Amino acid sequence: MALSDIAPFRIAGNLYFVGTQKASSHLFVTSEGLMLLDTGYEDNYETILDSVALLGFDIKDLKIIIQSHGHYDHTDATAKLVALTGAKTYLAKEDVKYICGFTPDVYYTDGMTVRLGETEVLCLHTPGHTEGTYSFFFYVEENGRRWRCGMFGGAGTPQLLKQFMNKWNVPYVMRKHFLASIERLKQEHVDLFVGNHAGQNHTRENRELLIKNPVVNPFVDESGDTWLNFLNKLPGKLAARLEAESKEEFVTFAHRGASEYAPENTMLAFYTGIFMGANGIETDVRQTKDGVLVLHHDSTPARMCGEEHTKRIDEMTWAEVQALNATKNGLSDKIVSLEDFLLHFAHRDITFAIELKQKNIEREVAEVLRRFDMQKKTVVTSFHLDYLKRFKEAAPEFRTGWLVKKVDETVLTELAAAGCDQLCPPADLVTSEAVREWRAEGFDIRAWGVTRDTMKQVYDAGANGMTVNFPDVLLQYIKETCDENA
């Protein structure tokens, strides 16, 4: 016997709970058979079998399994149930990447109804928690009363943090979709809030109350407030998590290396940045006439290598570029290729911001970055949105960030349309209010053009990172701030 930590029970009408504290599973009993809403962890399989039997039903009558989203805590028991019963499974197409052991029979479409017997479940696409999260609405009836039930298919916010999103290659804009989904769900009246985790609707506690006094169903709140209160708390939870994350995972990018101290975009500058403790490197990519990707900011080497070098880098050969020396503060070093740079730094557990400085090198850059397995630690940036669009086309698995000089409604719309994950505004625009607003649009915020004066403002505002020529100064400030708050 696989007894659940919440014994199976009837919630109302033909709706039963057959899950566990960790993963809810709900059963509809209809004249045409059984339907499950979410299955749960793999070991929920036995819990479901035993719960259904204890309630007096036959699992062989299972006809349909609808699933709120693809995460394993809602779908891992599905494969075994399908093998046993041949039940038809429903999932969003976008969430297939999360599941294992079965292929959904039906992909949801927004607004569709799943019917079995007299039960009709309205399925609304409410992305955010995952790309293909669906929420469900249906009626239950008992003793002449009819209640509208609702479930938010993905209310959890930890899955909207970087660690999780990077693992599954989820675009950060899902954070915005999460908020939009909440707004959409608030339009739905719900008398009986059904959780897909027991904590959401206090399944265990309400079960006890229901058993003590079956006359008053504790799951029911005809005012709809229980549902709305639950939804209303979620945006604040997400914002708090993202704010905490931005501090914990703050990225100090050595801008072109520690370029205040060493010739920018050289090994010397990059290593100086790393030795100072920077957890990110920002650099610029161009291409020589003979196709070598090199790290250099300006179109000619004149500023870094001597006024006489006015020939454009894209008109020079790699051999010509290699003959040059970039100098600063009496230090000098060679211009490096992207490949050489990656040989030295790709294996490190740091974040990379690679700026495209020339058009039509997107494919080549993507290819080299892929070869070094840089997908999960790189943001490819540019001031030119068309470069980023082409890059995204060539390599959709990479995150992109748009460097902008101002931020307005148009910028935010275009940024989202281009599938960018990061907004890179100039430092002086980065205030707490702005960060909150832009983050609610689903973007990470990384500032550029940072001076010693604006550095503190950007960090205090809660940005996710910034590029600085002087990583040591910023790191010292961060350390002092953390010590103060400790």
Ligand SMILES: [Zn+2]
């Ligand atoms: Zn989930």
